[in-house]
Amino acid sequence: MPACSRSDRPTRRLSGAPSWLAVALVPLLTGCGSDRVANPAADAGFALQLRSALGTSAAVSTDTTAAETGTGWGTLSGRFVFAGSPAEARALIVDKDTEVCSKDGVKLVDRSLVVDPGSKGVANVVIFARKTTRVRHPVPDTPLVFDQKNCEFLAPVFAARVGQPIDVRNSDPIGHNTNIAGTSFNQLIPAGAGTLYKADAETGLPTMVTCNIHPWMKAYTVFRKDGYVAVSAPDGRFTIPDLPAGEAVELQVWHERSTGPSGALGLDRPDLKWTPKGRFQVRLEPDQVKDLGTLEIPAAALGS
DSSP states (O other): OOOOOGGGSOOOOOTTOOHHHHHHHHHHHHOOSSOOOSSOOOOHHHHHHHHHHHTSSSSEESOTTGGGGOOSEEEEEEEEEEESOOOOOOBOOOOSSHHHHTGGGOOOBOOSSOBOTTTOBBOOOEEEESOOSEEOSOOOOSOEEEOBOSSSBSOSEEEEETTOEEEEEOOSSSOEEEEETTSSOEEEEOTTOEEEEEOOSOOSSOEEEEESSSTTOEEEEEEESSOOEEEOOTTSEEEEEEEEOSSEEEEEEEOTTOOSGGGBOOOOOGGGTOOTTSEEEEEOOTTOEEEEEEEEEEGGGGTO
């Protein structure tokens, strides 16, 4: 069989592959070159080169074209604080299983707005990347615990990755029904028991978690494929590590009490071009730790 001329060879290059790899693969894909070998032997050296070329980064790419626009990783942090004095949390109406739900006279209160008295930090603000081109870490195998005690979800807001195991527990001596809106999870959790759940799809915004047996029980959860999501701590601080550096990343901010569309939290931060839809963009340099500083939330933005 005659060797192919350069003009006979296909010029299309594999997306994301280096030039030497495209050239090396031409004879394999077209049969050009010397006569074909009936029983070709494996070339261990070339196999290692090929594997190295296709896996030059430990990151998982979600967009192979856009992934070439940046390299490295950066960290984003900040702190949400409440401007003003929040009203006292209202008591919830607990009219069922009071021997457990109001044990020792404990009064359950509305936790839709949790503000630290000393620092004025706002807890349970959700901030996540809307879309990323690269992901540094795989989905964790360690289950995230989501418990309920005294007829109250212990985590008012929590975040998990798609595919991450969630240990839905019930530490009460009575049964609870845990219902995650927008998913297939709607199960009775017997007293002192638990079950594992893995979300199979993202939620565009946090979705509500309720107990059909005790209607005052409420929490929120958000599932993201890339894991670039944080929920602010009791002092209002948040950190999102290992964001793709060298490219624009759009962030979404949400709070249960926000008066913005679907809970989107719009803030007055012209330097970040923060929109009424609760979105802004950052571009991090490799190894940069960018602190957004104090992000002040007006009382009116949370309906207070």
